[in-house]
Amino acid sequence: MKFDDEPVPGYSLPVLPGHVSPGRLERVLRAGRFAVTTEISPPDSADPAEVLQRAAIFDGYVDAINATDGSGANCHMSSVGVCSLLTRVGYATILQMSCRDRNRIAMQGEILGGAAMGACNLLCLTGDGVQAGDHPNARPVFDLDSMSLLNIARGMRDNACFESGRGIDSPPRLFLGAAENPFVPPRHLRAQRLAKKKAAGANFIQTQYCFDPATLRDFMAEVGDMGLLEGPDRLHVLVGMGPLASARSARWIRDHVPGVHIPDHVIRRLEGARDQREEGTRLCRDILQEVREIEGVSGAHIMAYRQEGKVARIIEESGVLEGRSPWYPGRDNPAELNPEAASAAGPAATGSGW
Amino acid sequence: MYRVRRFAVRHAHAFERLYAGLEVVLKRSAPLLERIGYQRLEAPVAWLEKHLKGFLFDCQMCGHCVLSSTGMSCPMNCPKHLRNGPCGGVREDGGCEVKPEMRCVWLDAWEGSQRMKHAERIEVVQLPVDASQQGTSSWLKVARGEHGAGGSHEVR
Ligand code: SF4
Numbered sequence: 268m269k270f271d272d273e274p275v276p277g278y279s280l281p282v283l284p285g286h287v288s289p290g291r292l293e294r295v296l297r298a299g300r301f302a303v304t305t306e307i308s309p310p311d312s313a314d315p316a317e318v319l320q321r322a323a324i325f326d327g328y329v330d331a332i333n334a335t336d337g338s339g340a341n342c343h344m345s346s347v348g349v350c351s352l353l354t355r356v357g358y359a360t361i362l363q364m365s366c367r368d369r370n371r372i373a374m375q376g377e378i379l380g381g382a383a384m385g386a387c388n389l390l391c392l393t394g395d396g397v398q399a400g401d402h403p404n405a406r407p408v409f410d411l412d413s414m415s416l417l418n419i420a421r422g423m424r425d426n427a428c429f430e431s432g433r434g435i436d437s438p439p440r441l442f443l444g445a446a447e448n449p450f451v452p453p454r455h456l457r458a459q460r461l462a463k464k465k466a467a468g469a470n471f472i473q474t475q476y477c478f479d480p481a482t483l484r485d486f487m488a489e490v491g492d493m494g495l496l497e498g499p500d501r502l503h504v505l506v507g508m509g510p511l512a513s514a515r516s517a518r519w520i521r522d523h524v525p526g527v528h529i530p531d532h533v534i535r536r537l538e539g540a541r542d543q544r545e546e547g548t549r550l551c552r553d554i555l556q557e558v559r560e561i562e563g564v565s566g567a568h569i570m571a572y573r574q575e576g577k578v579a580r581i582i583e584e585s586g587v588l589e590g591r592s593p594w595y596p597g598r599d600n601p602a603e604l605n606p607e608a609a610s611a612a613g614p615a616a617t618g619s620g621w
Numbered sequence: 622m623y624r625v626r627r628f629a630v631r632h633a634h635a636f637e638r639l640y641a642g643l644e645v646v647l648k649r650s651a652p653l654l655e656r657i658g659y660q661r662l663e664a665p666v667a668w669l670e671k672h673l674k675g676f677l678f679d680c681q682m683c684g685h686c687v688l689s690s691t692g693m694s695c696p697m698n699c700p701k702h703l704r705n706g707p708c709g710g711v712r713e714d715g716g717c718e719v720k721p722e723m724r725c726v727w728l729d730a731w732e733g734s735q736r737m738k739h740a741e742r743i744e745v746v747q748l749p750v751d752a753s754q755q756g757t758s759s760w761l762k763v764a765r766g767e768h769g770a771g772g773s774h775e776v777r
Binding site: 366367371393394395396398399407409410411412413414415418419430446447448451452453456459460462463466467475525526528 | 700701702703704705706707708709710711712713715718719725727728731744746747748749752
C-alpha cells in the first residue's frame, strides 16, 4: 500500500487519528487488510549491504520486516542496527527486543534510539534461554519479562515517562507487539495469557510457527470469545509459519528447537513426497491459505530461515494479498530504490534447509 | 527433587489461608513491630523467611513475594524469572525449556491457582521486581502495608 502522504523514505508517516504509530504496518492492519510480515536473519557481519540485500528479496510482498534479536541465543548484528539500516531506505521494520541480554536501562534507551531511527513497531519478547545458543556461558539477564517490557514501553509512549517515573521530552510513538505460542502446553492457558498481554499494552501478536491450523482455530475462537479482537484497541493476530526443508529437518526442529510443535501428519506428508523441499513450500502455502480463512486472523508472519527466496512464491501462490503490492523502495519512484536491490538474491535462490 | 515445592502447590488452598491469616497477624502487629523498629527486625525476619520459605517453596528472596498470585509456585525458580506466565518454550511433557528435568513452574502455578479461592489473581500483570530489594523480607513489607496481594506492585 502506498499512502498519499508517503514522505521521503526514511522519514515516518504522519500518525493518523486513532493510531498510535507513524508506521505502515498499523495502517494496513487498521484498514482491515490481510497483512504479511517476514523476518530477516541479521548477518554475522558489519556490512550494511548484506542487510539491504536480505531485505530486497521480499520487495513487493511484505508489509514489514522483523529484525530478530539474537534469535536462538546466537550472536548476530543487533536488531536496532538492522532496523536503522532498513528504515533509512523506507522499509517498515519490526524491532524485536528480547529480555535475555539487557536490563531495563539498556532496553528503554534502545527503544528511544530505535524510534528515533523510524523503527516504530516493537516486538517485546522474553527470549530463548542462553543454553540454546552459541554462548551458553553468557549470563542471562531477564531483568524484565515480555509482559513488563510491554507495560514499560506503553508507559513510555502514553505517559511519556520511563519506568523510573522520570519524564521523556518527546515520547516514542510505538505500535506494540508480543509473541504467543498457542501450540505448546499449557494450551488451555494460552488465550488467557494473550488477554494479559493485551492488558499490558500489546497492539499486535505474532505467533510461533503454525503447522497445526486446527489448534489455531480453537485458540482464535477462544480469543474472539474473550472480546480481544474488538474495539479500537483490539489485538491484531499475525500467524507465524514457514517452509520445512525436509522430513528429516522437521524431525530435527521438533526435537531441538524449543517451542516448535510439528504434528506427525505433517512429517508423513513430507516423507511421502518425491521432492520434499518442494512439498515443504507447498505445505506452507496451504497453511497460509487455511489460516487466511480463520475468523479473527489479521495476517501472517512468514519465517523462512535460509529459504528466504521462497517467501515471495509462497505469498504469490496463496493469493492472500488479493492483488495488493505492499510498498517497497523504488516501487513508485525508481529514484528511491534500495541501492542493493539489483545485487539481491532473486526469488529463485534457495538456501540449504534450516 | 522439587518434592516439597510440589507439595506446597498441591496444598495451595491451605497455604492461601495460612498466608491470609499471616497477613492479618502482620498488619495487626504493625504498631508493635514499629516500636521494635523495622530496621532492627529486618535481619532476623529475613533470615527466618529465607529458611522457612526456602524449605517450602524454594524461595529465592526476591523481596516481592507473589506466591499468593502464582498458585504458591515461586516464579523466581523459572530460569527466565518470568512473573507473568509461561514462556513459549514449555516442552510437550511439561518440562522447562531451560531445565528439562524440572517441570515448568508456571504449570505448577496454574494448578495451584485453581485450588485457591482467589484463582483470578494469576491474571494480574505483575510489574518487574525491584532488584535492590533482593534478600529483604516480604513479610515486613506486608506489615508496613507496602506490599501484598493487590499491592502496589501490580498493574491495575
Ligand atoms: S518453561 Fe516455564 S519454567 Fe522454564 S523458562 Fe519457560 S516459563 Fe520458565
